[in-house]
Amino acid sequence: MIFKRLRADIDAYMERDPAARSRAEVVLCYPGFQALLFYRLARALWRHGWRLSGRIVSHVGRMLTGIEIHPGAKVGDRCVIDHGSAVVIGETSVIGDDVTLYQGVTLGGTSPAIDSRAQADKKRHPTLADGAIVGSGAQILGPITVGEGARVGANAVVTRDIPRGVSAAGIPARVILPRDKKKAKDREFVAYGTPDDLFDPVLRNIDSIRSQLTMLAGRIEELEDRLGQYENPGTERPIENDEEKTDAPAKALRGSRKRGVA
């Protein structure tokens, strides 16, 4: 049972990190995976009432990996903590299955009022539902919920619930609309929460050239409209001051047409 679970954890790294080449590499070189091993042991001790021992194991894990997972936190299956360092997962955090966290993520508490021992067990850290992806440096603060399959952008500060399936970014984090509408429909996991075709430099250049062409086509259309107005005196509009600047290209275009230049 334990080995099946560990194997599933390792496979999750293989699936979600394009840089992971073998299971051995994941076990030996991934602090996120190693931190989860420490966490699972610390959690078992914690649940059996050996709280100090749990904290000590957790602390050793933190010293070795730079990732702090409180043994009171609940972490589901196939959680991937990529790169790892400076991740902090607070005591009452709940993480569902298939969640991905990148470096520098904090699942932190925000209730300064909760400082008495009597209230220490109150939920004061976030819940991440299944399949959530949290970008590097994101700070998710308070007993809020990041919905199933939601994506939190790099360096976002999240202090309110994020609905399922959306992307949210910024400080404070707000829901963002993907530039590419197709991406909104694609809810499968993509590394870094961003479709990988964007990382292909050739596609990126083509994308940029395409948007410049669209912009230029729009501009030509606008100039042709203006030219039509001047060529047809019945519809000619008086020249306003702020139009004088933009009028120059229209005149140049008309001149070049008269000279037979394409």
Ligand SMILES: CC(C)(COP(=O)(O)OP(=O)(O)OC[C@H]1O[C@@H](n2cnc3c(N)ncnc32)[C@H](O)[C@@H]1OP(=O)(O)O)[C@@H](O)C(=O)NCCC(=O)NCCS
């Ligand atoms: C949040 C995220 C998942 C959004 O991806 P997406 O849905 O594909 O969104 P897009 O890239 O189409 O961007 C949509 C808009 O949000 C903005 N945006 C994207 N990520 C942002 C972020 N982290 N902070 C602020 N704005 C962001 C974009 O600039 C764009 O704005 P525009 O429409 O005004 O140009 C992704 O940008 C992200 O931050 N992923 C985490 C990556 C990461 O941590 N990598 C670390 C690997 S080591």
